[in-house]
Amino acid sequence: MMTDLFRMILLGGVLIYIIVIGVLMKKGKMNLKYSLVWFLTGIVLLICAAFPGIIRSFAKLIGVYSEVNVVFFLGVCFLLIIILSLTSIVSLQSERIRSLTQTQALLEKRVRDLEEKNEVH
Template sequence: MTAHFQFFMILGAAILLLIIFALLKKGQMSVKYSLLWLALAVVLVIFAVFPYVVYVLRDLLDVQMPVNLVFMLMFCFVLLVLLSLSIGVSSLRISASALPRKTLSWKSACGIWRKNSAANNPAKGV
């Protein structure tokens, strides 16, 4: 791994960390999703500072060039992010589909309460 590539990996990780912390500070990103991105930044720094780790992984996975391994791992990371976002969207869809039922049951409970209170106190009727 060249020093040029190592420098850009460290620079990219530092920029990623700054962006994550800025989004967390503004409240635009939840801590739950930021952990995944923080893990990516830490892995990038480890790969840049200790390139031997990349070479060992390259040999274990039988990849020809270390750069290809880094890009392959980045692609796997993006797939992991997509999976986590899909899970988040699915849970929101389930919550959104349950909302009309909850609203309807609340409205019907209020309607029953209004009818019962009007029947018990005819002076204050509708």
């Protein structure tokens, strides 16, 4: 059973959470691409809080006694997805930074060589 008190807390928490994401996006501090998975998490948790019936049948379906545990379980699942996507983003970025660094260094060398050649003439 999910108590009404817990539902209210969950509802309030998720609403604040969605507002914060919205504000971050409006200020341009979060890319749409990366915010989608956060929004999805918020919406799922919102549904959990608003319609306990859905959670109740879902709990039965996957063989969990307590509905609150299903909410926690979903939360953990989403966190894992988000962390995984962050690691993948970080990897991609470090790859790009490395490539940029190398290109910059190669260009700097070329400029240096050209300057030297110019001075000789």
